[in-house]
Amino acid sequence: MSMTEFLHPGLLLIAAALPVLWLGGWVRSLWVIAMPLAALCLIWQWPQGHYLHLQYVDYELSLLVIDHLSRIFALVFALFTAVAMLFCCRQANRHELAAALLCSGSALGIVLAGDLITLFVFWELLALGGSLLIRANHTPAARGVGRRYLYLHLCGCAVLLAGIAGHTGTTGSISFTDMAPDTAAHYLMLAGFLLTAAAVPLAFWLPAACSRATFNGAVVLSGLVTQTALYTLLRGFPGTELLIVLGLIMIVYGIVYAVLADALRRLLAYSLVSQVGFVLVATGIGTESALNAAVAMGVMLTLIMGLMFMTAAAVADGTGRQRLSELGGLYQSMPLTTGCAIIGAVSLLAVPLTGGHASRVLLDEAVRAGTFTTLGWFLYAGTAGAVLHAGFRYPWFTFYHRDSGLRPSDPPWNMRLAMLLLAWLCILIGMAPCQLYAHLPYAVACEPYDPAVILAALQRAGFAILGFFMLLRWLEPRRRVLLDVDWLIQRLVPMLRPPLSWLAACFTACFAREAVREAALIAGLLLLLLLCLYWF
Amino acid sequence: VNDQHVFYRAKTLYILRLAGAVILLILLLAEWYFGLPAMFGMHAALALLASVILALIATAVGHLYDRAQSAYVDD
Numbered sequence: 001m002s003m004t005e006f007l008h009p010g011l012l013l014i015a016a017a018l019p020v021l022w023l024g025g026w027v028r029s030l031w032v033i034a035m036p037l038a039a040l041c042l043i044w045q046w047p048q049g050h051y052l053h054l055q056y057v058d059y060e061l062s063l064l065v066i067d068h069l070s071r072i073f074a075l076v077f078a079l080f081t082a083v084a085m086l087f088c089c090r091q092a093n094r095h096e097l098a099a100a101l102l103c104s105g106s107a108l109g110i111v112l113a114g115d116l117i118t119l120f121v122f123w124e125l126l127a128l129g130g131s132l133l134i135r136a137n138h139t140p141a142a143r144g145v146g147r148r149y150l151y152l153h154l155c156g157c158a159v160l161l162a163g164i165a166g167h168t169g170t171t172g173s174i175s176f177t178d179m180a181p182d183t184a185a186h187y188l189m190l191a192g193f194l195l196t197a198a199a200v201p202l203a204f205w206l207p208a209a210c211s212r213a214t215f216n217g218a219v220v221l222s223g224l225v226t227q228t229a230l231y232t233l234l235r236g237f238p239g240t241e242l243l244i245v246l247g248l249i250m251i252v253y254g255i256v257y258a259v260l261a262d263a264l265r266r267l268l269a270y271s272l273v274s275q276v277g278f279v280l281v282a283t284g285i286g287t288e289s290a291l292n293a294a295v296a297m298g299v300m301l302t303l304i305m306g307l308m309f310m311t312a313a314a315v316a317d318g319t320g321r322q323r324l325s326e327l328g329g330l331y332q333s334m335p336l337t338t339g340c341a342i343i344g345a346v347s348l349l350a351v352p353l354t355g356g357h358a359s360r361v362l363l364d365e366a367v368r369a370g371t372f373t374t375l376g377w378f379l380y381a382g383t384a385g386a387v388l389h390a391g392f393r394y395p396w397f398t399f400y401h402r403d404s405g406l407r408p409s410d411p412p413w414n415m416r417l418a419m420l421l422l423a424w425l426c427i428l429i430g431m432a433p434c435q436l437y438a439h440l441p442y443a444v445a446c447e448p449y450d451p452a453v454i455l456a457a458l459q460r461a462g463f464a465i466l467g468f469f470m471l472l473r474w475l476e477p478r479r480r481v482l483l484d485v486d487w488l489i490q491r492l493v494p495m496l497r498p499p500l501s502w503l504a505a506c507f508t509a510c511f512a513r514e515a516v517r518e519a520a521l522i523a524g525l526l527l528l529l530l531l532c533l534y535w536f
Numbered sequence: 537v538n539d540q541h542v543f544y545r546a547k548t549l550y551i552l553r554l555a556g557a558v559i560l561l562i563l564l565l566a567e568w569y570f571g572l573p574a575m576f577g578m579h580a581a582l583a584l585l586a587s588v589i590l591a592l593i594a595t596a597v598g599h600l601y602d603r604a605q606s607a608y609v610d611d
Binding site: 252255256259260377380381382384385387388451452455456458459460461462463464465466467468469470471474475480482483 | 549552553556557559560563564566567570579580581582583584585586587588589590591592593594595597598601602
């Protein structure tokens with residue numbers, strides 16, 4: 001048995017986060033890039049199977065499962081982490097790098113988990129890592145958003161744990177396989193996964209987190225968190241029709257809010273929400289070809305949105321401005337960043353020869369095979385709608401349109417190299433889609449470069465851009481009030497504070513008496529016992 | 537802000553639109569040439585409609601927000 005068989009890629013990254021707090025200079029830069037690459041090599045060398053077993057009470061935990069589904073997500077996550085670390089290795093603060101490695105390690109842990117208990121432990125760590133990543137910005141606003149992120153995701157963890165307890169109680173199994181939403185426990189698990197996938201109506205955390213985190217933190221958050229949740233939905237709830245409805249709502253919701261957004265990262269975050277909707281629809285359809293499409297779109301989303309957030313970070317880093325209304329004409333001084341943003345944008349628009357096209361044709365094929373004609377037209381319209389956010393609006397108003405007079409240069413070499421790598425991957429996968437298809441869970445029987453497919457894709461992109469220019473004056477960015485569901489929550493929570501405080505005071509007063517405290521303890525234990533009996 | 541920038545000048549935009557229209561016409565003709573008469577123009581029309589309708593919806597929502605004049609700005 002070789003040494004590598006004892007190493008878990010996720011745990012490796014989590015362990016690697018600690019030394020980052022003490023290392024400095026080029027050693028730290030080398031360390032944060034080398035560790036994800038080591039994790040990538042580990043995942044690559046393992047054949048399919050179950051590894052790293054651990055006995056916990058009556059259950060045998062399987063910390064590492066390599067199969068078609070987990071392998072592709074783990075490979076892309078590790079690769080993306082290495083590129084993201086390259087992007088931020090020079091100017092990021094050490095807390096941010098450590099939190100990013102914690103996030104990435106947790107995401108890998110979730111993807112490779114073979115049982116629900118391991119999944120839950122890494123899920124908690126992901127919530128913690130995400131919160132630390134936002135708080136690493138060290139601004140009062142970031143601290144507030146980081147705290148709210150943690151509370152919300154811990155609530156999601158509690159819901160997930162309740163679901164896992166119920167599922168384990170009724171089935172006696174902790175293995176993480178596909179489940180139908182037929183019991184309350186499964187619905188709770190589904191809700192826990194959907195919250196992290198930024199599904200409506202609780203999608204507001206993603207724009208808030210991405211806009212308040214550091215630029216590099218936003219890159220990591222956009223590439224890993226929602227995609228991890230998409231993986232769990234793919235493994236746990238394929239074919240759940242509720243996901244189709246949610247996905248369609250998210251597509252429109254994301255587009256509308258992205259059009260209204262003026263802040264760069266908020267626009268991109270809503271764009272991500274819209275794109276997540278497509279993956280949810282594919283997961284909800286649940287056929288083999290649709291699941292292939294969901295996997296392909298999920299992994300491409302990591303690369304494309306990572307690239308888009310990197311270009312936004314380069315712009316904000318160079319200009320010191322983060323609003324579309326304050327930018328324009330940057331193509332003159334930032335040609336490489338402009339090129340990378342355009343590659344990301346055409347990928348989102350699913351233009352041929354890009355990775356976005358290679359993954360989107362799989363969804364079109366699945367919809368056609370399943371004779372979901374109306375759904376197919378909705379998805380087609382949703383893809384065309386991408387011109388209104390990251391697909392065209394973001395690059396146009398940032399790099400072209402009117403001249404803002406700003407002349408920042410392209411970012412430092414490490415950031416340029418990271419952007420180029422992701423852009424190259426987008427093009428490579430588009431030009432040789434078989435490289436992606438070979439790693440999908442099921443055999444692919446579709447031809448992405450059939451003349452009819454190419455023409456449909458080009459017409460979709462071309463005429464959607466025509467629509468954009470027809471309404472160009474109305475789509476000009478401007479600072480405005482932007483309300484989301486978090487507005488409601490931020491107003492409801494203070495309203496709930498007085499009754500909750502009163503309730504807490506009552507409990508404290510009651511519990512001061514010995515007899516009442518013991519009675520409450522017994523009642524609580526009985527309630528817990530009843531719950532356990534119900535589940536088991 | 538330089539309003540005379542090449543990508544902002546009205547004349548340039550008209551030229552770009554004209555070039556775009558020619559490209560789009562070529563795409564439509566190619567669809568006809570490759571023998572896809574049943575779908576002729578459908579993709580183009582839907583993409584155009586979708587982007588316009590979604591933009592109008594977003595503009596209408598934005599107009600409502602502007603009228604609300606809430607003090608909540610968290611961008």
